[in-house]
Amino acid sequence: MRPRPVHLSSPASCGKDSLQIFPLPGLPEIRRGQDLAALIYRQSRRSRFAFADCDVLIVAQKIVSKAEGRVVSLHGLKPSADALRLSRELRQDSRFLEAVLRETRRIVRRGPQTLIVETHHGLVCASAGVDRSNVPGKDRVALLPRNPDASARKIAARLRKLTGKRLAVVISDTFGRPWRLGLTNVAIGAAGLPVLLDLRGSRDRAGKRLHATILALADDLAAAAGLLMGKGDGIPVVVIRGLRYPASRDSAARIIRPASQDLFR
């Protein structure tokens, strides 16, 4: 393999050697029914940020949920018997647990102060992604979007129209994981790019065939965006530029491991 020079000053564009990750701060608090893509576009113009072909936008789930009205007040929720029982066991608010159970297909594991569930989407995460943080108002929580892939497709289509650029969108949320501490950003919705890169059949540099190598591209993108999003920072949109990827009709639902192949479900 010949060395390829890395030019620090080379302008970044689709498929170039280096990547750039830009934050898009300054979005207003998002309200139900708002056109999120239009708000992102307007903010990009205000920030003098010009989208380019092949940019990947990582959009935090929270603002998608807000735009889609997926915010509920715990005040009006009557806890079921299951929620009350879990509330005593886990020492969590029974109304919060009621909101969680309504988003839940199956409880995967319960531990001290933790409830790991499978959501109706098939995602496995703590509290079904129900989350108090960054939601204004007491006792209000955000739920995950009903169909995050559809949300991503809608935002991508609208932004492509507004910008005239070929863009991909990933909707991300921060999930914990077994065996390792800390949250990482993962992709719960995607549009316009392959979510998994299948390298099986390709060869490594030693000439051996790569066997079990499928890379979780959309999750790696979400995690990279997580470096700028933080959590309380109010940077719910991040743009990754320079990635080499083919157009795709893929969706993030495909990342969910089928139960038949899952040793931990």
Added chain:
Amino acid sequence: MRPRPVHLSSPASCGKDSLQIFPLPGLPEIRRGQDLAALIYRQSRRSRFAFADCDVLIVAQKIVSKAEGRVVSLHGLKPSADALRLSRELRQDSRFLEAVLRETRRIVRRGPQTLIVETHHGLVCASAGVDRSNVPGKDRVALLPRNPDASARKIAARLRKLTGKRLAVVISDTFGRPWRLGLTNVAIGAAGLPVLLDLRGSRDRAGKRLHATILALADDLAAAAGLLMGKGDGIPVVVIRGLRYPASRDSAARIIRPASQDLFR
């Protein structure tokens, strides 16, 4: 929160708003006993890449293992009774499984063609990280470094001396995970930066305290580097520039979830 402009042309530097991710291709095949930091430095000079303060180098485990002589030939391995039994059950090479078991503290889960174990480091991953890919020679496999944090510290110290810059190093490997398909790059060794960012006690933009928010910074960095490393690409070193982080004596061992807090161990 006031909008902050994003300047496409602004030079990236430590703690700036945007991040850049540079590949450092062109390293030669690494051999046992070689000074990896010196090879990286030499290759950076050849590629006209100048390191900057606060750059984070993500180094693929494979080249660290090679430099440390952590490559074994399966040819000389006599499979134990356990390896032979697992070999029949999983339909894998008994000598490969012998190499895996020698790196294993405990088997976590076995499935068709998969063996998830806890390594002597406490890492939970498939096949104890033992891997045939990118290892020249038939029947040769790479093992994980014995102490990846010590490896990271050594590389960081040497590179700081060579470059005169304050650098951090993350040693990464690609791991699978439960519930989600695809591999992501994670941090198995680290030096010079905090591996977990504890945001508990800080406030979100709605003014609420963030409760359970610890971000897995080193893993997010590894995943971001994974976007350029691929697997067969021969890009085992990636530089991430622009990250805001305090100096730290942290180590990646701290990312490993203590068994007492782990619902899946």
